[in-house]
Amino acid sequence: MTQYNQELGALRSEITLTLHSQYALKLWNGRPILRDELTDNVVKPQIPSMPNCLAILSQIQKDAAGDDPYADWYLIQFEEKVQKHTEDMKELIVKLIDIYQDQLPENIDISRCANINPVTIPIFVNSQLGYKLIYLLSEFDMLARSTMTACHIALMSRAESHEWLEAGASLLRKCFGVTSSYRHSGITRQDVRENSSRYQEAVKRLQLELPADVLAGEKRAMFAPMIRTQQTDPDEQVISGEGNE
16 A cells, blocks of 8 residues: 655745835835934934834734734734725825826826836745735835826826825835834733733833733734644644744
């Protein structure tokens, strides 16, 4: 009787992101703090990079899987923000399409703007909400390409195009802000149930009292990972987003 290897390895897939606009690429790369050389005063604040945000999201997801209620709270905040701002970005794109339809003569056709030398970035993300953030950046890249084309063919002024680009970029920066404010609590819900000194110290240090339904684990993000226990089935972890590294 033929014997088969019954031990499957982890699933893998190659995922890449292609960016066509310098504006989207700048958001991917972020920006360090800019200081005045003479006074050392901050001229422009730091903008976190996309890889940095994805790394923090990965840590938040790991903490949430370890039954940290604070990590769960941050996942809820991030999920609500990224979903809302994705819809906001799509609305901006629809409004931009309306500008094309209203102002562009019927006998002129414009193909989708594409960079002759786009940047393709390999994506390694083990957080489902991380992919949501990448999708939002992709939508912004589309907005930026269409905005610059509209400016080039005189459908809007340079000042107007700047306003459109800033409106789109600010949606991503607001999502970055959630991850930038994350601090590891070092507690679990067992600490909450026992009202341990470690829990009390975390509340004081983080200056944040969580809602009762989050503390109890009754309210979690849609894409929150399964909370790991000694009895957790490894297959269930993969389904819930764990082990998808």
